[in-house]
Amino acid sequence: MLPQTAEQILTHFRPAPVTKELQQFVRKNAFSKEYLFIRTKGDTTGYCSFCQKDVPLKDHSSLQHNAETTCPRCRREVTLKHVWRGIKNIVDEAYVYHFARSIKNKQMITCQTFYVSRFLDSNPGAIRYSPSCYYVFADQGAKMMYIDPYYRQYVLTQSIYTKHPSGGFYYGWQGKLAVNMASLARAIPHTPYQYSAWENYTDMNEQILRYFALFAKHPQVEYFSKCGLSALVKSYLGKHPAARGVLNWNGKSLRKVLGFQPTKPELRHAAKANVSGGKLVHWIKLRKSGCQILLPDLDAYGWLTETLVLKSLNEFIPFDNLLAYQKRLEKRGELAAYFFRDYLDYLRECQPLGYDMSCKEILYPNKLAEKHLQNQLRITHRRDRQLDQKISERYPQLVEKYEYAAKNFCTVVPQNSGDLIAEGRDLLHCVGDYISTYANGFTDIVFLRKAAEPAASYYTMEIYDGEILQCRGFKNCSPTKEINVFLNEFKQLRLTKKRKKRAV
Ligand SMILES: [Zn+2]
Structure with a gap:
């Protein structure tokens, strides 16, 4: 059962969440800079923030405050700090995503986020984990809650999202964000998410949570991922503005979700040619608007980056004629870089010049660049004549x-x-x-x-x-x-x- 209250959600998490595994991950991944602290003048050992141990110092005549050196134990680059000079200013922070299997139901995945701070109160060894968000992913859906930093109480959210530590309360936060993907790989086997095609989304880092939430609600997204449309799902999850409202998740089939039936060559092309999410969104919009040209051609002839221009061009001529014309110019070696824009400009010039727009030679001219230039000259000429008259x-x-x-x-x-x-x-x-x-x-x-x-x-x-x-x-x-x-x-x-x- 999907937990409904904060108490129910907490039953899925370990009472002591800071495990050895989490500590190891934080030590190795959460911070970008390491330090070697010397506690008192003349000490023969220093504390390495990466080793989290005291290490012997060899030559301490050269160990100046703020000097860059290497830790004799881990060989990492470290900045030297004399603790007696004060280390208050270097409080180090990170925000960490950590996954685990639910301790209550082995079919559920949990994710917990923490603010991690070290060197508190001028103590080189101090490190604090403050829990921030809690996520539970079950077969029937997902739940999220977070700890309100002001009132120190649990808040259940309506939807699943990722909190960025720098927002709101922690305005100006500059720590590092670290997502423990290895912990996810360990938590996921034998859960319903195992075959969700989640591997396609690991490069989204913490946003993968939003993929799980989508999968929990609309499992058909798995099919999308498997037929080569992961980039499209990423655009959608990444809130790419163009992707808004393009997909209908209430549909159960690919045709219903996309709004048209893609052909096999199209899906093959999407996967093979690594077509970006933004382009796939334009592909959907074009195909939905009745364009019969298939993705491989749309992609090869640059249609997926010029949707606005195409929409205007379509008011003059049908899509298949446009492609035929484009192919003809290509064959003649006359297809220029900004074909769509130049062609639209050309057509827009033909109207005020009074050309017969039903004539094929006017609509689909050879030597487009030359004709476009002629039109421009004619229009400038005409305008100058009018101005001179005035x-x-x-x-x-x-x-x-x-x-x-x-x-x-x-x-x-x-x-x-x-x-x-x-x-x-x-x-x-x-x-x-x-x-x-x-x-x-x-x-x-x-x-x-x-x-x-x-x-x-x-x-x-x-x-x-x-x-x-x-x-x-x-x-x-x-x-x-x-x-x-x-x-x-x-x-x-x-x-x-x-x-x-x-x-x-
Ligand atoms: Zn070290």
Whole structure:
């Protein structure tokens, strides 16, 4: 029977859970750094934190506090510590997962986690085990409870999850997390979990608990693991966002859980080619959406990394035509790296250009890259023509408003997009980016030039609402004093005056 209360859960665990086996595991695996402690000046022995024993010291003239050395017994690298100088700061912590068979029912597996701390109260030999979580896995399901660190009481959980020691109460915790897989291998034989394909999930470390919980609830997951879909289950257990809601665990068969019937070649490919969980999720989504193309082709032609683009492409053409087209380009040696994106861009360009989308030569062109480029040029051209039209409509008013000459300088109003592009190119600044805002009247651009060379770029102004927002020269340099004098005049006569007039 699955235990229901904290008392019932505890009956499955040893009353003294810190066994020799657990201690050995912790000594060898739970800490990443080891120390050699010298208790008092002139001691002939030191305490090694790995050996957990006093070891003889050879030459103690060289044994400085914090020196790196090796333990003469275990030959491990250790940091030397003089205990009389204080070792409070090196309190070492770990969080350990340990498995065992239930002491009450040999068919059940238990797992217990501990916070392990050493060197407490400046005592090199001190080590403390504080129990944290308790898990029981039975034939009929799984139970979990943990000890609330504030109230020191047992809390039963609704679902099975793994607690990370750094969360919540232990915020900022920096110890090591160690999972005793060997203890699991010893606990699992002769339990219902023996044939759960658990070996496929040992690389998930503590997350393997979530696999057991899934298996306890939905034993059909075993079949998944055995037909090559472990990577998919891992994505699901790892809470991969794409994997959410893709699998229907209420289904009892593979077809029901996946939402379609995978073919044998597909399952063979999933296992053999080591297809990642993320890709398998996309495979399921594509196949569920009615795509008839099988996993080996989907994988080989890069479909499993481009699902969003594919969804948009599918609005233009059916999936099988897409694959046929892709294969044709491949045969012609024209299949480029970003095929899906380029193709989608190409199709999206064809519509505004007014091409006949029912024509096969338009939908499935040879030399896609070339056609895509042509489309882009045509669209840019068209857009520039439209913008130039707008600029020429604004031009007469702008000339009347801004044209001005005094002393050695004059202003010139740009007449078309080409003027702005040339200005940006000659002065190495970014006025070329302003073509559309200028054309649409969101801002005004006026060139400042030497009266002697009115055709040569010199400075560029952006004017908006009677204010000079910026005035930049070569490589964005600021105006000189002389130019500022001119600008002030220009402002007075061309910007301020008119506004006053309008106000009257
Ligand atoms: Zn040692």
